[in-house]
Amino acid sequence: MMAVQALAASLKAAKAQPMPLLVLHTDQVSAGVQSRLAADPSLQLRCVDVIPNPHVTDVSGWVNSGFTKLRLWEQVDFEKIVYIDADCLVLENIDELFQRECPAFCPDVFPPDKFNAGxxxxxxxxxxxxxxxxxxxxxxxxxxxxxxxxNAFFPDWYRWPHEQRLPFQYNALRTMYWFTRANPGYWESIQPVKVLHFCSSPKPWDKEAKKGDLEVLWWEHYLKSQVPF
Incomplete structure (x- = not known):
């Protein structure tokens, strides 16, 4: 819940044009959490059935419903969707993404010829x-x-037209920041970051998370989300 609230607050701060903010969730989300999210009038909650992950993984969140994201393609009452993982912050307006050819993805850190689905x-x-x-x-x-x-379903992404290969700044993975802190020029070269993705663990809201620069930024947006509407 905290992740969704922080993401929604960041979208508002980025002055995104008014449009539905669709939150897909499963019945694993408690009624209490759903009620608190529904209190935000900008959010439209939609319950979808779980798609279990058939692969062995040690990422707890991927086990029971790791493939549920695929249901994005099932939401045919929308002409186009710009999907953002809940563990992201939108730092600059990204309305221009609705003009992109579809589907479009951003490169991953590794392997760099693959995309990240955040x-x-x-x-x-x-x-x-x-x-x-x-x-x-x-x-x-x-x-x-x-x-x-x-990536296996869209195996030739790396050779797609540039309109469908989004710049890294639209899904800037926190791992790159971690790996290149000794040489900040790498992170500076992708500025302005438009979407910051807190991939990997711990997440900013986890108890064991260290409060680095990026985590402090996440908490600033989360605290804004707690201001009454």
Whole structure:
């Protein structure tokens, strides 16, 4: 819940144009959490069925519903969706993503010729969704999660037109910041970061998380989200 609240607050701070903020969730989310999220009038909650992860993984959140993200392609009442993982912050306006060709992804840190599914621009399609479901048990996943599966489903992404290969700044992975702190020029070269992705663990809201610069930024947006509407 905290992640969704912080993300929503960051979108408001970035002055995103008014449009539905769709929150997909499963019945694993408690009624209490749903009620608190529903108190934000900008959020539209939608319960979807779980799609279990067929791969062995040590990431707890991926085990029971790790492939549920694929249901994005099932939301055909929307013409286009800009999807953002809940463990992200939007730091600059990204309305321009709705003008992108679909589907569109950002590069991963490793392997760099793969994409990371934390930010996706897509056009929902029942046909595509059904094809994905049919291939869940067939295609591999290099990371054991949805990103690996989607890379196997869209294996030629690296050769797509540039309009469908988003710059890293639209899904700037925290791991790059960690790996290059000794040479800040790497992180500075991707400025301005438009979407900051707190991939890997611990998350900023975890008790064991260290309060580095990026984590402090996350907490600033979360605290803004707690101001009454």
């Amino acid at each position: 930010v996706i621009v897509l056009e929902p399609s029942r046909d595509v969704f059904e094809e994905m479901k049919d291939k869940i048990a067939v295609l591999p996943s290099h990371d054991g999660g949805d990103t690996g599966f989607l």
